[in-house]
Amino acid sequence: MEATKYELAQIKEAALQNNNSDWQELAFSCIDLTTLNSTDTVSHVKAFTERVNDFENDYPNLPNVAAICVHPNMVRTVKENLKDDHVNIAAVAGGFPGSMSFIEVKVKEARMAVDYGADEIDIVLPLWAFLDNDDIICREEITTIKEAIGEAHLKVILETGALADSEKTRHASMLAMESGADFIKTSTGKMSPAATPDAALEMCIAIKDYHRKTGKKIGFKPAGGISTTEDAILYLTIVSEVLGEEWLKPSLFRIGASRLANNLLSDLLDEKIKYF
């Protein structure tokens, strides 16, 4: 089986070697800077967006983050305030984080987020169906939401911490990609375990298999609990080892994180920084 070709222990060794400023900058440029708290307010999201606007002036030698990721009702605030055209707006939708709603509501929520300005929509695989082996419902939901959001990119969160084994992770990955996911994402960040290197490895192998079969390049987004530079470089290294350097760019790799940016920045600039 393919998985045996990749030894996590060796990838971890390679990640130690990769932990330099080039890789740290690359990791920073792939961040979906996330605020997904139930206490998020319009004023908080506005201030959060303004930090991203200011970043280019404050750190002209560094790339900005790839996207700001918020709840769907906060998309409008980001859209009204975001000045950097290169930073995308991502919204979680579809009954995030549980996916426990009606398909009609999920579609409407995802579509409304796009109408308010989201470039990317992050939905959760309906685990309530997947864990009952009801692939048909899962495929229908993803396909329907994909169709409803038009040109916006769709990320499907597998919530790998809820999947029993690597086979399930591989199966969920394939199902999501076959149903129209532009990215597959590990976790919501709302349950434990969240992102893990083992799940990331399985998902990257599935992306590679899918690319071999179809020629389509699907992106990968580890998210949930990723807060240190070392974590970020490890996920980049997994992608590099399995999928190759071609995947090491924001169009095919993101890290969803609420706490990582300050730590990466601190390591890049060699001083403790709390910017975001």
Ligand SMILES: O=C[C@H](O)COP(=O)(O)O
């Ligand atoms: O989608 C992104 C995650 O919710 C972020 O999780 P985190 O707050 O643990 O970094």
